[in-house]
Each structure stands twice: as C-alpha cells, then as structure tokens.
Amino acid sequence: MNCTIAKKCGGCAYINNPYAYSLEKKNQAMQKLFAPLHIKVHPIVGMKDPYGYRNKVIVAFNKNYEYGLYEENSHRVIPYTHCLLHDEESDAIIQKIAFLFKKYHVSIYDEKRHRGDIRHVLLRRGAVSKQYLVTIVSANPVFKGSKNFCNSLVKTFPHIQSIVLNINKRQTSIVLGQEEKVLYGKGYIVDTLCNLTFKISSQSFYQINHDQCEALYTKALSLLPDTIDTLYDTYCGIGTIGLIGSRKAKQVIGIERNKDAIKDANTNKKMNKINHISFLCDDATDFMVKAARSHEHVDALIMDPPRSGSTSAFIKAAASLSPQYILYISCGPETQMRDLQLFKKYGYVSHDVYPFDLFPHTKHVETVVLMSRKDK
Template identity: 50%
Template structure:
C-alpha cells in the first residue's frame, strides 16, 4: 500500500481518457496530471482514490519531444486546461490516438478514426466565460476558476483561452464589487450576493453580454454598478441579471431581468446571423464550429430534395445552415426558450424552408411515422450523456436514409452507434474536430447510412 507523501520514480505507462498519466506500481495505478506517455517522472503521492492514487509531479526526468513550456502562470493549479504542456501537433496526435483506441475497443462497429481538424492558433477561442468569486482567508476578494476536483477559486489575471476584452471587464467587475461592497456568494453559508459572472462574446460581431448571477431578487447598488461598468466598457452590448437562489452547482437560475440593452447579442456563424441569449446553447469555439458544420454538409452531400430533421436543435444553428442545401428542415427541441430563439433566428435570416417544434424529437418522429410522413436525413447533436434507445428506435421507425451524429463525448457516441447498428444504421469513419484546444475534450462526427436487410 502506498502512503501520502511517498516519493516514487517511474515511467508513465499510458494516458487515460482524461489525459491523466498512469504510473503503475505493482498492481496499483497512480494518476499523474500534466505528463505524457513514456515520460520518466518523479512524483509525490497526494491521496488515495477509489481507482488508485493521485500524485503530483516533482520533476520530469525524461521528457517527450512534444512537451512544451506552458504559457499560463496558473496552469499547474487551475482545472480548466489539461494539455497546455503539449504542442499543437502533440495534442492532435493524442486526441486522434484516443479516438482510434475507442474505435478499436468497439470493434463490432468496424469504424475507424482517420483525421482530426485542429486550430493553428489555439488561444482566445472561447466565446463564453464563467467566473466564480470567493474571499480568501485574509478576506480579499478573488475572481477566477475552480481548482480541479474542488470548490476553491484560483484567482487569475488573464486567461489565454478568453478574448482579452472579456478579462478586462471581469477585472472591472471585481473592482466595482469592492468599491460598492457587493459580497460574493458563500456556498457553505448560503450568504452573499454575486454567485457568478457569465460573459458571452460575438467573435465576428464583437458584441458582449454580461450576465450577473445573484442570490436574491434585489440587487443593491444595481444602478451605480451598471453605470460604472458601462462607463469603463462602453462596448458592452447588454447586461442581464439572473437570479439563482438554489443550492446547486448549476450556474444559471430561471428568472432574468434585463438591466441594459436588448438582453441578447448577435453573431455570424457560417454566414448566418444568430441571436444568443443568456441561456442559449451556442458552440464555444466559433472557428472550429464552422469547420464542424462544413464537414457535416460535406458528409451529407445534400441535393436540395431532402427533408431533414434537426434533433436537439437548440437555437437552430446547424439546421439553418443545412436549410441552404435541403428542401426543408424541421428543428425539434424540448427547451421552449431555445425554440423561440430558433424561430427568431429563422426570421432574422429570412429562411422560409425551416420550422421549429417544441417537442421530444423521438416522440415527434413517432407521430410522423404514424401519419406515414417521411424523413430523408436526421441530424443529432445530443448532450454529453448521448442519445437514448427510445430515440434511436424512433429513427429506425421513420427510416431516413442518412443519420449525421455529432458528439462532444465520443464514448457515449460509440455506445449509441452500437444501438444504431442494431437498427440497421452503420458508419465507417469517425472524424474529430478539436473544438476545445488545450483540454482533453474533442468533438466527433460520423455519417451513418441505412443498410437494407
């Protein structure tokens, strides 16, 4: 049995799906962050885990050729990035290798991962930022990110994944909190006003939304706060107050109040205009989202005669892009606010061959099948948990020729592909898009076609 504080030297056997290095000590697994496979390391055991032990790196004794010096001063402590110690080429190799291993593990699918699209300059790409607040032991206000596996805030000056203007706004907000005596929310005592600040940024439009998530209905010093924030940053498009009084790790609450501007921002994606509200789902990386959607249309090869269903459609981004190449598109989404946003976005772009329905996509397809209506293509981009057998069974009932599956979690995607295969849909190539550079996450996309028995 290993003990806390014990010093070990060894070679990293492999990386797990979260890019933790695995150092084997007999039958025990030691999980080490910020290392690469085959590197020789000296580590210090931190604590016992359910699956083994965690350890911190003391020294890299033998470095991999793809190792680089992280350009972020808080990288070792912050839990937001995982691969800033790896070159762009190294990250590409690591993520492609991950997809290939997943495909090999699911050998009954006969699918392979062939490529991954990466960013040349993998910084300042995030169009949505979430910042938390705490006071340290000396009572000093801190704004920053949560340390990995904890509720402790790591303060920061500049994040290399954020647009620079967004960090400048955050620093002004912190200054105003001190000046106006606005207390940060304490999740243990359930006291304090400001829980989080969410900033959304239009990469093309340069419009900025600031969302102030507070713990009560009344916002003391609201007018002074808004006036001074706008005086310092007149480029802010809109400021929204969101109320979240629940004991939860979910950032946004249900109630909103517009404090300044229209309550939304607009941005351009794939040549289309989109209104983005505080709760809208919008892909975090604008540049790579365009790569992803263009890859999807390249795979589908639409002729202009197809009826397409966009399941889990959100505010309608990929459905409206597909509408340019199809006869008609139906977007289906359970979230009522998202459906309203999608309808407004269709009007904004004067797209007349798309309609949006607030419903469960699986049930909607069952209703279509009962009316003997047909679909040629289904596009789905579900949450990280993946789709469900009920949904996949509904796809099989309506019998589209093609299914395009986009995922932010290749593990659940490949699990779902096994169910699709059971119902007669197969894909042969999984493509990766690095939507989240400097982290271990990767987006993947696959085209499936119906095989007649």
C-alpha cells in the same frame, strides 16, 4: 505559453504541452475508441491559433473579490489574471467587474452559509460581431447601485451591448437560474456563424469555439446530399445547424425541449428570413417515437445530443422512419460509439469518423459521423 494554475484548475490537461502533442493524444484516443467499428478515423482538425478561443466565460469570486476558476472537483476559487483560453478583453471586463463589486460593496455569495449576493459572472462574446453580453448571477433579485455599475462598465467597455441580472436562489452547483432582469441593453447579443445571424442570450446553447464550429458544421453538412426533401434537426438548440443546413432542404423541422432555445430559434429564423424551417418544443425522443407511430416521411436526420448521448428509444424510432442519411454530431465520442453500435443493429452503417478539436488543450473531442442504410 505557460499556465501557472494548470495543476490546481485541472480544466486543461494539455495546456503546458505542445499543441501538436495534444492533437496526437486525441488522435490515438479516437483510433482506439472506434476500432471495434472498423471504420476510418480521420486525423483530428486542429486550430492554427489554439488560444483565446472561448466565447463563453464563467467565473466565481471569493470573499476578497478575487475572481477565478474552480479547483478541479471542488468549489474552491483559484484566482487568475488571464486565462490562456480567454480573449484579453473578456478578462479585462471581468477584472473591472471585480473592481466595481468591491467599490460598491456588493456582497459575495457564501455557499456554506447560503448568504450574500454574487454567485457567478457569465460573459458571452460574439466572435464576429465583437459584442459582449454580461450576466451577473445573484441570489438576490435586487442589485443596488446597478445603474452606476452598468454606466461605469459600459463606459470603459463600449463593446458591451447588454447586462443581465440572473437570479439563482437554488442551493445547487447549477450556474444559472430561470428568472432574469435586463439591466442594460436588450438582454442578448448577435453573432454571425456560416454567414447567418444568431441571437445569443445568457441561456442559449452556442458553441464556445466559433471558428472550429464553422469548420465542423461545414464539413458535416458537406456529407449530406445537395437536395433533401425533408430534414429533421433533433436536439436543435437555437437552430444553428438546421438553419445553416436549410440551404440543402425543401423543408426542415427542428426539435428542442428547451422553450427558451425554441424562442431564440424562431427569432433566428425571422432574422435570417428563412421560411421553410419550423421549430417544435418537444423532447427529441418523444418526438421521434410519435413520428414513427405516425409513419412520417424524413429523408435525412441530424442529431446533436448532449454528452450523455441519445436514447435507445430515439434510435429505434429513427431507424423505423428509415431516413436515407443520419448525421450524428457528438461532444461525447464514447456515448456516440455506444449509439453507433445500436444503429448498426438496426441496419445503419458508417464508414468515417471526423474528429474536431473544439476544445484545445482539454481532453474533449467533437466528432462527426454520417450513417446510411445498408440497403441504400
């Protein structure tokens, strides 16, 4: 397969290379990165079919109603017909949306003049459920003709379960605003991950590669013992790994500062009828510092921070709580390496790094590391 806009888009560094080549480049990068720790770096876990894996798609539009991706380091729209990382139905839905925008004379937002309505379209897909959530991001809280728009779109694509209008008036590059109106359906979709059901809204953090996420979570949780009294799931998002990991624990506490994510996490808890997990809306570092001051007891800790990694205060507090195991999942191996070195100073050691290719054809790698105390 060949991508004709690869050089302009810049999102996929290896899209026009053999997949095996990209995996080898990532293996080499991980070996070099973690060499100072003198730990075993396992071969990266790749995909059998590394195409069409994205279950989240964001596109912008130009004044000619052409949809596309942004050129690297710019906001110039590069039109495309089909992205190799998208499933065919997602791109077909977007193509229909572009047609309807033009048909109903919906204005496209001009970033320079700060005029117009439509800024982005965000699509979310349930890999197992096959449900779609369409989010129209607009600078205007009123979407004229929305009823006809929704009826036409859903009639063509019955897998669309909900259509949401997200209002973003901010003059920034942030895609989503805070206010939303449900135009059709319930405002969310559901999907299955590791045999549990999860609610996914436009704002939800949910891994974009379903199959690789399942592989990563399965491996990560297999590193923990089968019986845990108290498990902390920090930076928990909508509660995915904490809920899946609850099979091993008597008590799970999930911590997430995003209130909307916590709301979804509690919904997911109810949908899956898991009663021994609780979710707290708090900053992960603040929670850990307070827990350390109170001398709380925790047997194992899961941390899945953003690409920027964790904080020195979080790491110090985590070490003072002295959990037997710390499971660190990272989408930023460079910052994970930095954090592992600090954990080592506090007496935590690791022996293995497990890389996963959650973002085939890009330079990104997700990594899993289990740490334990030297004295354990």
